[in-house]
Amino acid sequence: MKKFTIYKQSDQMDCGPTCLRMVAKHYGKHFSLQRLREICGINREGVSMLGISQAAEKLGMRTHGSRITLDQLKEIKLPAILHWKQNHFVVLHKITSGISTGSKRGKESAFHIADPAGASIKYGQSDFLQNWLQTKENGHSKGIALTLEPSPAFYEEAGDKQGALSFSYLVGYLFQYKKLVFQLLAGLLVGSLLQLI
Missing domain, CATH: 1.20.5 (Single alpha-helices involved in coiled-coils or other helix-helix interfaces)
Structure with missing residues (x-):
């Protein structure tokens, strides 16, 4: 499996477009941050999940954003963009099993996060849930996730020249x-x- 490319955001408002840039790169396309900022509709507060979704669709991706449980998250196709700590976006690119918790529970899942603030972080399940979960619906804790899948139109879309400023x-x-x-x-x-x- 190829290594997941992590891009660093240039300022605190760029986390959404930077996450979209990482997902596009995962699927083989390079887009400049400037281009993604423009199509995401970034403003003083940053960008919304809807703005990221609409931008991804303009690039030829199929998207689906929703509030989901942890069990549902484990079933979706990765990478996915997550709403993180209620004010940030990150990319969940891999879930593995087997982190020893040192307790009677045994082993729990590990969540591999590409944070556009510049880090690749592996979270244990409890730390991951603390950062991702936002609401409780019908007794189930849920967080927000945006799944992105390339369509044939994505591969027809012209990417940007890499490294050209x-x-x-x-x-x-x-x-x-x-x-x-x-x-x-x-x-x-x-x-x-x-x-x-």
Whole structure:
């Protein structure tokens, strides 16, 4: 089985588009974060699960988002995007069995999470549930999951060139750090002048 590619979000609002980027890469397509931000409808609060779902459908994926139980989660096709800690999105890309709990329960499932904050984390079942579960319906605890499956249209969709940065993206990125860039340029100028003396 191939290794799951983890992309790091560039700011705290990018977790949704970054998760979609990881899932698309899993299925063999590379999309730039900038493109995914645009089609996800990102705003000051970030993006909603609906925005991620609609963006994935624009890319040619079939999606289904719902509140499900842990048992239902174990049956869905992975990877899936999960609503995490009620304010973040992560990708669940693998569930394995066999983490020893050290208790009488024996072994429990391990949940492999790709967190766009920059980490690949393996959670035991209790820690996973603490972060994922959000509501209780009819006596069953449920969390939100978005399943994504590529359709033939997904493979016809033109991906983005990998590693190609546009000039406007670079300027936008540097503009966020304009004070630091100014200090760097001023330091280079002063250093150059001192070398002339």
